[in-house]
Amino acid sequence: MSHSAGHAPGSAVAELDNHLEMQFDDAEQQKETSSFGMWVFLVTEVMFFGGLFMAYLVYRSQYPQAFAIGSSQLNFKLGTANTVVLIFSSLTMALAVRAAQLGQKKALVWLLIATMILGAAFLGFKGIEYHEHILEGHVPGANFRYDTPGVSFAVAKEVVLFNILYFCMTGLHAFHMIVGLGLMLWLVIKAQKGAFTPAYNTPVELIGLYWHFVDLVWIYLYPLLYLIDRYHK
Amino acid sequence: MSTLTAQPLSPQPLAPELPANHYLNESHGLKSWLLTTDHKRIALLYMASITLMFAIGGIFAMLMRLELLTPPADLVSDDTYNKLFTMHGIIMVWFFLIPSIPTTLGNFLVPMMIGAKDLAFPKLNLMSWYLFNIGAVVTIYAILSGGVDGGWTFYTPLSTGYLNSHVVAAATGIFIAGFSSILTGLNFIVTTHRMRAPGMTWKRLPLFMWSNYATSVILVLATPVLAITLALVAVERLLHFGIFNPALGGDPVLFQHLFWFYSHPAVYIMILPAMGVISELISTFSRKRPFGYAYIAGSSIAIAAFGFVVWAHHMFVAGISVYAALVFSLMSYAVSLPSAVKVFNWTATLYKGSISYRTPLLYALGFLGLFTVGGMTGLFLAALGLDVHIHDTYFVVAHFHYIMVGGTIMAYLGGIHYWWPKISGRMYPEVWGRLSALLIFVGFNLTFFPQFILGYLGMPRRYHAYPPEFQVWHVLSTAGASILGVGYLLPLIYLTWSYKNSPVAGPNPWGASGLEWQTQSPPITHNFVTTPIVTREAYDYTGIPAPALAVRSEEEASTYVS
Amino acid sequence: MSSQHILPRRTYFLVFLALEVLTVVTALVASIDLGAANTVVALCIAVTKSTLVVLFFMHVKYSSKMTKLTVILGVFWLMILLGMTMTDYVSRLWSTVR
Numbered sequence A: 001m002s003h004s005a006g007h008a009p010g011s012a013v014a015e016l017d018n019h020l021e022m023q024f025d026d027a028e029q030q031k032e033t034s035s036f037g038m039w040v041f042l043v044t045e046v047m048f049f050g051g052l053f054m055a056y057l058v059y060r061s062q063y064p065q066a067f068a069i070g071s072s073q074l075n076f077k078l079g080t081a082n083t084v085v086l087i088f089s090s091l092t093m094a095l096a097v098r099a100a101q102l103g104q105k106k107a108l109v110w111l112l113i114a115t116m117i118l119g120a121a122f123l124g125f126k127g128i129e130y131h132e133h134i135l136e137g138h139v140p141g142a143n144f145r146y147d148t149p150g151v152s153f154a155v156a157k158e159v160v161l162f163n164i165l166y167f168c169m170t171g172l173h174a175f176h177m178i179v180g181l182g183l184m185l186w187l188v189i190k191a192q193k194g195a196f197t198p199a200y201n202t203p204v205e206l207i208g209l210y211w212h213f214v215d216l217v218w219i220y221l222y223p224l225l226y227l228i229d230r231y232h233k
Numbered sequence B: 001m002s003t004l005t006a007q008p009l010s011p012q013p014l015a016p017e018l019p020a021n022h023y024l025n026e027s028h029g030l031k032s033w034l035l036t037t038d039h040k041r042i043a044l045l046y047m048a049s050i051t052l053m054f055a056i057g058g059i060f061a062m063l064m065r066l067e068l069l070t071p072p073a074d075l076v077s078d079d080t081y082n083k084l085f086t087m088h089g090i091i092m093v094w095f096f097l098i099p100s101i102p103t104t105l106g107n108f109l110v111p112m113m114i115g116a117k118d119l120a121f122p123k124l125n126l127m128s129w130y131l132f133n134i135g136a137v138v139t140i141y142a143i144l145s146g147g148v149d150g151g152w153t154f155y156t157p158l159s160t161g162y163l164n165s166h167v168v169a170a171a172t173g174i175f176i177a178g179f180s181s182i183l184t185g186l187n188f189i190v191t192t193h194r195m196r197a198p199g200m201t202w203k204r205l206p207l208f209m210w211s212n213y214a215t216s217v218i219l220v221l222a223t224p225v226l227a228i229t230l231a232l233v234a235v236e237r238l239l240h241f242g243i244f245n246p247a248l249g250g251d252p253v254l255f256q257h258l259f260w261f262y263s264h265p266a267v268y269i270m271i272l273p274a275m276g277v278i279s280e281l282i283s284t285f286s287r288k289r290p291f292g293y294a295y296i297a298g299s300s301i302a303i304a305a306f307g308f309v310v311w312a313h314h315m316f317v318a319g320i321s322v323y324a325a326l327v328f329s330l331m332s333y334a335v336s337l338p339s340a341v342k343v344f345n346w347t348a349t350l351y352k353g354s355i356s357y358r359t360p361l362l363y364a365l366g367f368l369g370l371f372t373v374g375g376m377t378g379l380f381l382a383a384l385g386l387d388v389h390i391h392d393t394y395f396v397v398a399h400f401h402y403i404m405v406g407g408t409i410m411a412y413l414g415g416i417h418y419w420w421p422k423i424s425g426r427m428y429p430e431v432w433g434r435l436s437a438l439l440i441f442v443g444f445n446l447t448f449f450p451q452f453i454l455g456y457l458g459m460p461r462r463y464h465a466y467p468p469e470f471q472v473w474h475v476l477s478t479a480g481a482s483i484l485g486v487g488y489l490l491p492l493i494y495l496t497w498s499y500k501n502s503p504v505a506g507p508n509p510w511g512a513s514g515l516e517w518q519t520q521s522p523p524i525t526h527n528f529v530t531t532p533i534v535t536r537e538a539y540d541y542t543g544i545p546a547p548a549l550a551v552r553s554e555e556e557a558s559t560y561v562s
Numbered sequence C: 001m002s003s004q005h006i007l008p009r010r011t012y013f014l015v016f017l018a019l020e021v022l023t024v025v026t027a028l029v030a031s032i033d034l035g036a037a038n039t040v041v042a043l044c045i046a047v048t049k050s051t052l053v054v055l056f057f058m059h060v061k062y063s064s065k066m067t068k069l070t071v072i073l074g075v076f077w078l079m080i081l082l083g084m085t086m087t088d089y090v091s092r093l094w095s096t097v098r
Helices: A012-019 A027-062 A064-072 A076-102 A105-136 A153-192 A202-226 B030-034 B039-067 B078-113 B122-144 B158-162 B167-194 B207-239 B252-286 B293-309 B322-350 B359-382 B384-390 B394-424 B430-457 B468-501 B547-561 C009-029 C037-057 C065-094
Strands: none
Touching: A027 A064, A027 A153, A027 A202, A027 B167, A027 B207, A027 B252, A027 C065, A064 A153, A076 A105, A076 A202, A076 C009, A076 C037, A105 A153, A105 A202, A153 A202, A202 C009, A202 C037, B039 B078, B039 B122, B039 B394, B039 B468, B078 B122, B078 B167, B078 B207, B078 B252, B078 B394, B122 B167, B158 B207, B167 B207, B207 B252, B207 B293, B252 B293, B252 B322, B252 B359, B252 B394, B252 C065, B293 B322, B293 C065, B322 B359, B322 B384, B322 C065, B359 B384, B359 B394, B359 B430, B394 B430, B394 B468, B430 B468, C009 C037
């Protein structure tokens, strides 16, 4: 790291030099390249979840009745509450990116912490739901109950498929959230040290994009998993 | 401005010497290699990794060919044979063919061809290599701990419910290596968009860049689907779910859809970069701008796009609807059009070119023949009626080996020879090079052409015993495989030898036009002394002396200097 | 920096409000029997919500053409996976010929 001596320490130019990697010509190119890289990564994430959505589409079109039963066994209230919570965390994340762009260190730290608390709350609610599934015997491969009243054995076998997909999709989503929380913890520590300025805030922006993507996945998971034929209830 | 635009026009010194500083001697020691972020060194690291994996996959192939020398099952048991072809497939597809050209030649050339100092994300590039090796180690663990059978395609419910081999370990290895592919593809896409030198417009990109870009798009879009599919297979196997098990309400055809959504485009991941290499070789050794540059570039993109909508031609007899089969058959015919455009344009480039039959061009010509045979037989298989007869026979085996081995490996070796002066700074031995190209071409045809006949006669793939009347074809095939083996071994030996002992090449031994030839061989760590400014169109040979001319003008140059 | 587009706080709050309102709407509509239209409505609302997130929270509305194209391409390729696979499942029932 050869810091050019020509710049006064702390000046904007010096900060830029600090973060500029050798393969780039200037900070502008570096920033746009990083953010483009993140978008390409998010496209791979779309395709990654896409496989699960594909399976969901095939099985829901084949077993509509079983999917409605499976959906009605989920905790609608907690699912809806979680949607509200996650959207709220997206707001705080968006505001955190804004704070970073404006160089408001204190606001940035607190907004990131707020996002983390909301994310943790989501995972907490999800944990309560999972706990309920265990108690009610809805976990495929472990304690799935095939003797639910009013559900024939044949249909129950199809309900298992719904539950498998439910656990795979929400599980993968929760895994992404845990990764996001870890990344945000790192951001908070860096932000606390004053690493982010109006000139350099790419990590905040990129992790913000990631967090919004996690929110996007849930925006689809919520109606697809929780809202099938709810009017029967 | 920069002196580099002027440099290609200046003649080479008579007896070129290795430059004092270059990427190979910039730092020394194991650590300087294992922690390098230099794309050129990472390319060499990849080369070492995939050569090792190729050797392992090759040993499995040789064992299979030996078993098939005689009709009865004598060398290996049926179980072992199942494991041999499965592991041959897994190793060759995911640990050699998919990474082959992009991670070696691609890594080495992409930044140099566009005049950049490195890829956009050098650390990510190194991470890809580590992920690849971790994936390879996990897969080798699966092999050493008893192997895996059931075919490289992991068809369910066989793989999830009935096999007693190490399916989960092998799937994990491929899963990890898949992320290496994704990161490599991401790096190339972003680099191609964002790191081009001033003046390097899209229309000035070398054709290798276009095909490499198209490949990267497939890597990024298709590989995640394979990852989630294999993850589901592992989950199903470990937790006894029925996602793809018809006995539990699941649908095995869904697995095939998801698997081939990746694995068909994967064939284009293998062949597209090979097409890019061939475009470079043919242009340089006929000293002509490729005929129809825009069409070759566009057909790469078209192949990548069309390649995504043909996958169900692997499933014509798997019980998919006849209407879907019609659509996929039609699309499969459509994808042959851009491939034919390429073959036509390469041939037209050679026409009236100033051709020099150096080793790389011999490989390229071999590629042309083998790829055409492979492509044409693909049309047989895309035909709904004929496919019923020849699916799962040796006809399929021969077809895809013509594409994947005859196409990709010919181009890979041709490219290695062509860029070897740039990579090592020294020439390869020409006589040995030509001999290896010839051996591989002859050995390859002898190995795989009889398999077309075998398949048409009804010999199914994946069997270790067969009726005696097939033996003559199998003997021919095994004989060819031994020649092929020698052909592959030769370059490994003489290229290693040439690294210390061959004559020094100089910056541009071929009189080629690409940006990568405008810097010294081997290049400095950051490729160019100053960022080049591109003012010439791609494949503009005006003013670049042909190799023979270069020698003459060197004499002039030496008198000039002294 | 020219690449940086700083939105007023108001925009974020308005988008947030719209997202939460749509969440409540989709939850309420689900309890009314609309037949097959239930799924259609639920998906339309989800598409609207995700578009809002992408355009404003993820700044795509103010991003380069390249970013917009990347987003569109990602969605398009997901549709190829879903759509082309469904050609098989949907048309299986059209004919008794297998």
